[in-house]
Amino acid sequence: MKEIIAIVQEINLFGNGYCRLKLSVPTILDINAGQFAMLKPARLFEPLLRRAMAFYQVKVINNTTFVDFIFHILGRGTQALAELRPGDQVEFLGPLGKSFSIAPIQKQDQVLRALIVAGGVGTPAVLILAQELCLKRVETYIFLGARSKDDLIGIDDFSLLPAKLTITTDDGSVGEKGFVTESLEKFLEMQEQNNFVVYTCGPEIMMKRTSEIATSFGLKTYASLEARMACGFGVCVGCVVEIQQSNDFSYQRVCVEGPIFEGSEVVW
Amino acid sequence: MKEIIAIVQEINLFGNGYCRLKLSVPTILDINAGQFAMLKPARLFEPLLRRAMAFYQVKVINNTTFVDFIFHILGRGTQALAELRPGDQVEFLGPLGKSFSIAPIQKQDQVLRALIVAGGVGTPAVLILAQELCLKRVETYIFLGARSKDDLIGIDDFSLLPAKLTITTDDGSVGEKGFVTESLEKFLEMQEQNNFVVYTCGPEIMMKRTSEIATSFGLKTYASLEARMACGFGVCVGCVVEIQQSNDFSYQRVCVEGPIFEGSEVVW
Amino acid sequence: MVDNLSTKSESEILAIEIAGIKFKNPVLTASGTFGYGLDFAELIDLNRLGGFCSKGLSPKPMKGNPPPRIVETHGGMLNAIGLQNIGAKAFVTDKLPLLRNYNTQIIANVFGYSLDEYIEAIEILNQGEGIAAYELNISCPNVKEGGIVIGNSPSAAASVTSAVKRVAKRPVIVKLSPNVTDIKQLALAVESAGADALSLINTLVGTSIDIYSRRPRLANITGGLSGPAVKPIAVRMVYEVAQVVKIPIIGIGGIANWMDAVEFLIAGACAIQIGTANYYDPTCSIKTIDGLLEYCKKQNISQISELVKSIKLIAK
Amino acid sequence: MVDNLSTKSESEILAIEIAGIKFKNPVLTASGTFGYGLDFAELIDLNRLGGFCSKGLSPKPMKGNPPPRIVETHGGMLNAIGLQNIGAKAFVTDKLPLLRNYNTQIIANVFGYSLDEYIEAIEILNQGEGIAAYELNISCPNVKEGGIVIGNSPSAAASVTSAVKRVAKRPVIVKLSPNVTDIKQLALAVESAGADALSLINTLVGTSIDIYSRRPRLANITGGLSGPAVKPIAVRMVYEVAQVVKIPIIGIGGIANWMDAVEFLIAGACAIQIGTANYYDPTCSIKTIDGLLEYCKKQNISQISELVKSIKLIAK
Ligand SMILES: Cc1cc2nc3c(=O)[nH]c(=O)nc-3n(C[C@H](O)[C@H](O)[C@H](O)COP(=O)(O)OP(=O)(O)OC[C@H]3O[C@@H](n4cnc5c(N)ncnc54)[C@H](O)[C@@H]3O)c2cc1C
Ligand SMILES: Cc1cc2nc3c(=O)[nH]c(=O)nc-3n(C[C@H](O)[C@H](O)[C@H](O)COP(=O)(O)OP(=O)(O)OC[C@H]3O[C@@H](n4cnc5c(N)ncnc54)[C@H](O)[C@@H]3O)c2cc1C
């Protein structure tokens, strides 16, 4: 975790109100799949709090780390981030949180297959994971859902991977029509061997449903959760989610114990 | 008074932390010497309040009014204004306040002479006045004071006028060394006929001293005051200054009854 | 949904009634932030407003506090105007005749430093034509009672209320101070004393000090905090009071757009007042009316009163 | 000026003493915004801090409130964490041994829902080595007394204070609630009850409502407002309390930079705590220390205590 000033390299608006932001961070960062940063335009008085953003792409060149984020422009914080211009300074804190673990896939005698289910602005959080899985030659199936064609994120980058990619849109403007979880269920029903580990990131309702479907097929799900965050590094205890383990529950911090939790343990 | 969105045409930083801002206002505004506008970058959440800025230059072309401001970058509001870039939108309210009156000069049988004393960021407020006086062929003497060479404002524009220009700096880096009020006093002592009307804008202490000197020579002073403003158009009653008239005093609003007051009536 | 909302007029959707007064919409402007109304005529169409509250009026004109009177803070401002005003009589003779040309409800905000002063002001205003209601500002010190702030004491607030009710020819709205441990007590006391409605909140007491001169930034040392900074406190107080009183509530405090207005209505306010936002966004009240109408249409709300106190307390 | 400031060390200029505890500078971090201290070790040099206050500790661990627990507001945030904490015992056994490696003052913030709980927590903490003082959070409801908030009643606050003082082996700082009509009364009651110092302010009660779901944005419905938005109220309360008590005051509320810190010192605080700003500007405390030192040097202040309560009330 580093608290440092990053510089905007590129910024582009696209689709239905999305923004892609490339920053250069003048240090070497060790970033893993599923981690995030807290961002805020430098010297901005309002809003006060930084915004949590998952790393979409990471590249280290010499002593600089180049990081990409993709976000939906919604409220005051993302609006302010979207108004940044190349050369502007950004207050950067990261990398934060635990990463997606591919250990569960490899721990077995036989290597399992990976199944990634992402929706909306949950999509950016799984690209690095998908890259890593493919690099490790894990057989990987990716399901990406979006409301419509103009809400699809990162198709270009996901298409480059040697993974089976299924796209769904709610309105059918591209790919299969319907919810991504419907495609997922059909897919699993058709499999002879259900030797998958499921990774998911997206709207809560989508992750909950994914987790339910996975459980019904006897699969484990790792879900990357979102929560309102004040600090992003564990001190405010504001970002908790209810986690059920054995017979007790506890409130765990999405920014430290998460953002990735086992789907079956989350009290959705 | 119009409440309208203006567009940044040009913005330049210069000297010891000064900014020159040119806006286009998509309407015809009738602006007079000494009036001001309330400005704020559009959609900025913080600071809340607009900032009062005197018109420095005004030009109407077709249905658009081009207005220039010069300001010192000090606190949060002026910092935010200084970060504007061409094309950005600015919330504009103006013109506001009363204007410098040249009637006192012309009301007499014989036409009097004008004496303008300005200092620091009070300087921009008197350029239009000086232009108007020169246009009306009033014999005009201009005294501009600044801390140093790098704090002088608008010398290029003032030099173009057929007026006698005296420059003073506190450190002597250009023009006469010392306070502008010292030069003023020397000047008045040397005059055979003290048939001046005095106009002043600048730091309070400078205007107070100018008014005292003028009074001692039997001259009237019109001073353009500053006050913290919330609204700029008379509704908050926050910007008052104490004004003594006959035997009673009242608190008068700098934004409506001012910003120009008779120096001898101001309780400094 | 039975009604076809698209055929409903703005006034059918937005009209509300408080203490028998009909407002064309629930958007009012707050006392001290709208002058005597006329200054805004150049900037907005006053006829569109639900109503407005005059600058606080005392029986005699008042000079107010020495400057500096205002300080900007993060998300708000402090003011110590000292209730400078032209006096109730000048309001009746100089302002009302002009204001009567507008089709909006005029609420006269009234204050005093003693019970007698309140009554004196009300009696002058009773003579004025075109006033819809009185709003009592009780956040001022009572000089006779050793300077205690009337609005900080339920019993003092109740006695001002009942005394004013006895003479007032118009409905009386009592404006509550937020600088109290339990605003519910204050609200209940004032309700029992006969108030027709409540408005809340007035400003919170604060101060600011210049770190170089080490002097207070306000000549009065302390001032009243207003603006978006105080909104969460105001919404909480409206919510709390709405749980205990039966009379209508007008919500005030940091409202800067239609979303803020909706929040207050859901919390329990029947109408709202826009204050500080008038300064930095002079058309805020009009934009709020437009926004409320659009929100109602999109949310299938055929009459805005459906929103009032519609907060759902069940989690998730 | 006799001293040559340029030869003075940081600690000579900035050191302060409160209730017999020596702080290397007046910059502390506030309870609930600094975890148990260790989470910050990766971001700042803890040895530079005057001190820090732990997250509020109860005798037993607490799970806290269900989420959502926070809402951002203009200039601040609401929180309803529900005092989730690891409990006093785990603090003593798991955190203190690590914290003792740092050269800074550790203040254990303590709360309870009854008098007994306060005493139980203090007795556990008395066993811990390396705690400089206790800070009592009295802004929680007393379950036995029908849920009244201890900190809103001078008598309840005084009885907690004197009970804790009887068992506490370390100085006791009482942290005051701002949600009261007269904070001076509260301060005086707690001072008479034996408090060694006061800290103020805790958060202001507020709420926020989602306008589409019409549900409160916090599962707990209301929460505590903190951040720059509340600073003017906090400075006013520090100023007021400093006029009436003799014990030292620690100022809290919206401090986000050294200028804010100076303002609180001038108002009457001997030290300050940084809260919410730690979240969005994790090095804020260090920058504040640097800024205070520079300010002192530029203003020819040879010892920062010269600033304390140096407010000049004479106008102009
Ligand atoms: C670990 C993590 C990773 C994330 N990665 C991405 C990403 O890659 N792309 C992307 O578009 N978004 C991502 N988000 C969500 C992003 O942080 C929110 O969209 C953003 O905080 C909303 O800010 P706003 O200023 O637009 O909204 P506002 O309405 O101004 O937000 C108000 C407050 O609510 C919080 N908030 C609102 N919505 C969310 C949300 N969905 N999650 C968390 N906090 C919220 C804000 O942080 C802020 O404090 C991520 C969130 C988390 C927790
Ligand atoms: C009628 C009028 C005309 C003005 N014309 C000019 C001009 O042409 N060029 C220029 O540089 N400045 C001018 N000013 C002053 C300018 O408005 C202030 O410099 C500016 O308000 C300071 O804002 P800030 O954000 O830098 O300071 P901040 O420290 O952020 O200000 C805090 C608050 O104090 C107020 N304030 C601080 N200093 C002043 C001041 N000197 N006058 C009024 N309010 C103040 C601000 O408006 C704000 O509300 C004028 C002021 C008035 C009243």
Ligand SMILES: Cc1cc2nc3c(=O)[nH]c(=O)nc-3n(C[C@H](O)[C@H](O)[C@H](O)COP(=O)(O)O)c2cc1C
């Ligand atoms: C400069 C100023 C003057 C005010 N004067 C009065 C007044 O005369 N009478 C009154 O009842 N309230 C007065 N108020 C309080 C407002 O009416 C309102 O209650 C308060 O500002 C909170 O609302 P806001 O946050 O929207 O401004 C004044 C507020 C401000 C900022």
Ligand SMILES: Cc1cc2nc3c(=O)[nH]c(=O)nc-3n(C[C@H](O)[C@H](O)[C@H](O)COP(=O)(O)O)c2cc1C
């Ligand atoms: C998320 C959060 C948790 C807090 N927890 C505690 C606590 O456990 N005990 C306590 O005394 N104060 C607690 N506080 C209050 C702060 O210590 C501080 O008094 C308050 O936030 C005002 O300061 P600020 O505006 O600088 O944040 C908490 C504040 C926040 C924002």
Ligand code: FES
């Ligand atoms: S965001 Fe503060 S603990 Fe997670």
Ligand code: FES
């Ligand atoms: S600035 Fe509001 S009355 Fe002058």
